Amino acid sequence: MDSNITFNNNQAELKVNPKMYPLETIYSAAYVFLDNAYIILDGNLETQVLVKIEAKEGKDIKIIAKEFYNELLNYADYSKRAEATKKIREMILQRAIISNDPNVLDDQEFESLLKDLETDDDNETVMPWE
Amino acid sequence: MILNKNFYKQEIIEEAIADYKEHADIKIINQDFNIEITEKSNEKNIKKEFANYILGLMNNELHDK
Numbered sequence: 001m002d003s004n005i006t007f008n009n010n011q012a013e014l015k016v017n018p019k020m021y022p023l024e025t026i027y028s029a030a031y032v033f034l035d036n037a038y039i040i041l042d043g044n045l046e047t048q049v050l051v052k053i054e055a056k057e058g059k060d061i062k063i064i065a066k067e068f069y070n071e072l073l074n075y076a077d078y079s080k081r082a083e084a085t086k087k088i089r090e091m092i093l094q095r096a097i098i099s100n101d102p103n104v105l106d107d108q109e110f111e112s113l114l115k116d117l118e119t120d121d122d123n124e125t126v127m128p129w130e
Numbered sequence: 131m132i133l134n135k136n137f138y139k140q141e142i143i144e145e146a147i148a149d150y151k152e153h154a155d156i157k158i159i160n161q162d163f164n165i166e167i168t169e170k171s172n173e174k175n176i177k178k179e180f181a182n183y184i185l186g187l188m189n190n191e192l193h194d195k
Contacts, residue, residue, distance in 0.1 A: 023137075027189040038178035039185055041137035049137075054178065 005065050012065040014051040018044075021072050025079055026051065029071035037064050131177055133163040138184060142191060146184045156180065 004015040016026060026049055030039045036059045043050035051068065055061035133143065143163065147156045154176055155168040169176050 024192055027185070027192055030185055031189040034182045034186055038175070038182055040133070040181050041185065042134045043136075045136045 004069075007061065007065070010055045010061045012053045012061050014053065014065060014068055015043075016049040016051055016072065018046065018049050021049075021076055022079070023049075025072060025075040028075040029068055032071050033064055033068060037061075131165045131167065131181065133165060133181070133184070135163055138163060138188060139191075142187045143184055146180065146187055149183070150176075150180055154180070 006013045018026075021029075023045065026041065030041065030051065033039060033053070036056055038054040038056065040052045041049060042052060053061065053064060053068065055064055140158070140163070143158060143165070147158075150156055152170070153173060154170055157166045158164070159166050167177050167180060173179075
């Protein structure tokens with residue numbers, strides 16, 4: 001990892017491969033460190049992104065630089081999981097909206113949903129008093 | 131200060147300039163995003179804070195899409 005980081009006093013230049021870490025991930029990781037460091041992005045979108053970091057007063061540039069790579073991994077993983085669960089999250093949200101606002105359904109769809117609910121009540125709901 | 135066009139959008143820089151107008155006079159000098167900053171007060175590190183601010187706006191814009 002050290003070959004990807006160049007230190008100079010309280011500054012560091014990190015090399016990031018944009019094929020492994022998309023730009024969105026790099027921005028997110030950088031955002032986390034804005035309170036502790038000054039950051040400028042440079043380099044090339046296709047080949048190599050350079051993250052130029054200068055530690056703010058009282059902050060350790062070596063720790064910040066190394067943690068930046070951890071944060072990249074963190075966001076890369078988050079993005080991958082978010083993409084993988086996107087459909088199911090959309091479905092849950094859609095279902096929540098529909099069940100809370102019957103006006104968004106057309107009559108036929110609503111009738112059908114009601115029928116389903118009634119059927120469910122008839123067949124599956126266990127009444128505590130029974 | 132020069133900002134790389136690959137990572138910074140002009141409209142975001144302009145938005146940041148407007149937000150910083152009380153703290154500094156900031157101009158985009160040329161199309162390579164060479165930016166001139168003249169501090170209005172003695173606030174420390176205003177150039178670097180400005181660069182951070184733009185980066186924050188870029189991040190927000192990307193994730194609002």
